[in-house]
Amino acid sequence: MPNSSSTKNTVSPxxxxxxxxxxxxxxxxxxxxxxxxxxxxxxTILLIGLSxxxxxxxxxxxxxxxxxxxxxxxxxxxxxxxxxxxxEPEGLALSKALAARDDVRKLRYLSKAxxxxxxxxxxxxxxxxxxxxxxxxxxxxxxxxRNADPAALDALRGELSSLSGVAFAQxxxxxxxxxxxxxxxxxxxxxVMALVFTLVVLFVVMNTLKLLIAQRRxxxxxxxxxxxxxxxxxxxxxxxxxxYGLFGGLLAVTLVEAFLWWIEGPIANxxxxxxxxxxxxxxxxxxxxQALVFSSLLGVVAAWIEAxxxxxxxxxx
Amino acid sequence: MIEFDxxxxxxxxxxxxxxxxxxxxxxxxLTFLIGHSGAGKSTLLRMIMPTEHPSKGKVVVNGHDLKSxxxxxxxxxxxxxxxxxxxxxxxxxxxxxxxxxxxxRVSGFSxxxxxxxxxxxxxxxxxxxxxRAMPGMLSAGERQRVGVAxxxxxxxxxxxxxxxxxxxxxxxxxxxxxxxxxxSQMGACVxxxxxxxxxxxxxxxxxxxxxxxxxxxxxxx
Numbered sequence: 001m002p003n004s005s006s007t008k009n010t011v012s013p014x015x016x017x018x019x020x021x022x023x024x025x026x027x028x029x030x031x032x033x034x035x036x037x038x039x040x041x042x043x044t045i046l047l048i049g050l051s052x053x054x055x056x057x058x059x060x061x062x063x064x065x066x067x068x069x070x071x072x073x074x075x076x077x078x079x080x081x082x083x084x085x086x087x088e089p090e091g092l093a094l095s096k097a098l099a100a101r102d103d104v105r106k107l108r109y110l111s112k113a114x115x116x117x118x119x120x121x122x123x124x125x126x127x128x129x130x131x132x133x134x135x136x137x138x139x140x141x142x143x144x145x146r147n148a149d150p151a152a153l154d155a156l157r158g159e160l161s162s163l164s165g166v167a168f169a170q171x172x173x174x175x176x177x178x179x180x181x182x183x184x185x186x187x188x189x190x191x192v193m194a195l196v197f198t199l200v201v202l203f204v205v206m207n208t209l210k211l212l213i214a215q216r217r218x219x220x221x222x223x224x225x226x227x228x229x230x231x232x233x234x235x236x237x238x239x240x241x242x243x244y245g246l247f248g249g250l251l252a253v254t255l256v257e258a259f260l261w262w263i264e265g266p267i268a269n270x271x272x273x274x275x276x277x278x279x280x281x282x283x284x285x286x287x288x289x290q291a292l293v294f295s296s297l298l299g300v301v302a303a304w305i306e307a308x309x310x311x312x313x314x315x316x317x
Numbered sequence: 318m319i320e321f322d323x324x325x326x327x328x329x330x331x332x333x334x335x336x337x338x339x340x341x342x343x344x345x346x347l348t349f350l351i352g353h354s355g356a357g358k359s360t361l362l363r364m365i366m367p368t369e370h371p372s373k374g375k376v377v378v379n380g381h382d383l384k385s386x387x388x389x390x391x392x393x394x395x396x397x398x399x400x401x402x403x404x405x406x407x408x409x410x411x412x413x414x415x416x417x418x419x420x421x422r423v424s425g426f427s428x429x430x431x432x433x434x435x436x437x438x439x440x441x442x443x444x445x446x447x448x449r450a451m452p453g454m455l456s457a458g459e460r461q462r463v464g465v466a467x468x469x470x471x472x473x474x475x476x477x478x479x480x481x482x483x484x485x486x487x488x489x490x491x492x493x494x495x496x497x498x499x500x501s502q503m504g505a506c507v508x509x510x511x512x513x514x515x516x517x518x519x520x521x522x523x524x525x526x527x528x529x530x531x532x533x534x535x536x537x538x
Binding site: 018019021022218219222223224225226227228229230232 | 366368388389392393394395396398400406408419420422423424425426427428467471
C-alpha cells in the first residue's frame with residue numbers, strides 16, 4: 001500500500017494543467033464564499049469602494065483642471081507695445097520675424113488705429129481724436145507662446161522686451177501661477193489621501209480575512225497536517241482579497257463616473273459664463289484600468305499579509 | 318523508518334513531556350504506544366508529524382531529520398504520513414468525498430485519479446456509497462472510518478493514530494484495528510497511541526510503554 005519510503009515519491013505530479021485547474025477552482029470557490037455571507041461581503045466592498053472613491057475623484061478633478069489650463073493656453077500671451085517711432089511697415093516686419101520663431105504659436109499685429117478700435121469696442125467708450133489731437137495708443141503685437149509654463153513665458157517676455165522697436169512687454173502670469181499652485185496643492189492632497197485610503201483598504205480587507213481565517217482555523221491546521229503547502233492554503237484567501245479589491249474598485253469608478261455626470265451640466269454652464277467651451281471629461285480608460293488593477297492588488301496584498309501572519313502562527317514549519 | 322534518538326521534550330516551569338526516548342520502528346509493522354493520560358503519547362506522535370520539535374535528541378523518519386526539514390520540504394514529508402485523530406477532525410462543511418480527497422488535492426492529483434483513490438479508500442473502510450454524505454449525517458464509527466480513509470488515501474508509508482478508538486464501542490474499535498492491521502501487512506509502518514489496554518491485549522504486536530515521559534518498555538536503547 002505505501003507509496004514509498006521517501007517523501008519525494010509520494011506526490012503525483014499534476015503539472016501546469018493541474019495548477020491552472022486548481023486556480024480556476026479556487027477562484028470559483030472564493031466567489032461562492034462571497035455569496036455565502038452576502039451582507040458582510042457587501043459591507044466590505046462598500047467600505048473599499050467608498051475609501052477609493054475620494055482619492056480617485058480628486059485625481060479625475062485634477063485631470064480636468066489640467067485640461068482647463070490647457071484650454072486657456074490661448075491666453076498665455078505676451079503683449080508687445082511697440083515704440084512710438086516705429087512705422088507700420090516696420091511693425092509688420094517685426095511681426096513676421098517673430099512669427100518665424102519656434103517658441104511662438106501665433107501672433108496678431110494691431111496697428112495704432114486697430115488698437116484704438118479694439119479699445120473702443122471692448123470698453124464701449126468712443127474716443128474723440130479731435131479732442132486728443134492724436135491717437136495715444138501704440139501699435140501692439142500679441143504673441144501667443146507655444147509653452148504655457150509660467151517660467152518659460154516669463155523668459156520669453158524678457159527676451160522680447162529687449163528687441164529693437166519694442167517699448168514694453170507685458171505678461172500677466174498671476175492667474176496662471178495661482179492656478180498651477182492650486183493644482184499642485186491638489187496633486188499633493190490626492191497623494192496623501194491616496195496613501196491614507198490605501199491603508200484603510202488594507203486594514204478593511206485584513207480585518208475581514210482575519211475573521212474568516214479564525215473561522216477556518218481547524219481546516220487550515222488539517223490541511224497543513226495532510227501536506228498542504230502555505231501557498232495552497234493562502235490561495236483561496238488571495239482570491240478573496242482579489243475579489244474584494246476588484247469589486248470595491250468597480251464601485252469606486254462607478255461612483256466617480258456618476259459624480260462627473262452629475263456635475264457635468266453645472267460646470268458647462270459655469271464655463272459658458274466665462275466664454276469657455278470647457279467640458280468635464282469622464283475618466284480616461286487608462287485611469288479606469290489603473291484604478292481596478294490597483295484596488296485588486298491592494299486586496300491581494302492585504303490577503304497575503306493576513307494569511308501569511310496566520311500561517312506563521314500556525315503549526316510549526 | 319522511524320527513529321527516536323535520545324529525544325527529550327521540556328516545556329516551561331520544569332515540565333518534562335518526554336525523557337530520553339530512543340527506539341526504532343521498521344516498515345510493515347504495527348506498534349502500540351500505550352500509557353495513561355499525560356504519559357507523553359500525543360507529544361511523541363506530534364514529534365513525528367512534526368508539529369513539535371524535541372528539546373534534545375533527534376527524530377528521523379524515512380531518512381529525514383525532522384528538525385532540519387526546510388519549509389518547502391515539510392509539506393512533501395507530511396504527504397508521506399497518514400494521521401488519524403481521536404475526534405476524527407473532519408471538515409463539517411465538506412462531503413465525505415471532499416474530506417477523503419483533501420490529501421490528494423493538496424498533492425496535485427487529477428480529478429480522475431482522485432475519484433478512483435477516494436472510492437478505493439472508502440471501499441476499504443466500508444463506506445462506499447456515502448461519498449456525498451456530510452459528516453454530520455454519519456454515526457461516530459462512520460466518521461472515524463472516514464478519518465481512516467483520509468489517512469490512507471494517499472498510500473502513506475507511515476500511519477499515526479492518536480486514540481483512534483477512544484469514542485467507539487468495542488465492536489467498532491475492533492473493526493478499526495483490523496483495518497490498521499491490514500495497512501501494516503501492506504507495508505505501512507503503523508503507530509497507534511492508545512490507553513485501552515484491553516483492546517491492545519487482543520493484538521499481538523510490539524508495545525511501546527510510556528509513563529510520565531519515560532519509555533518503560535519496547536525501546537531499543
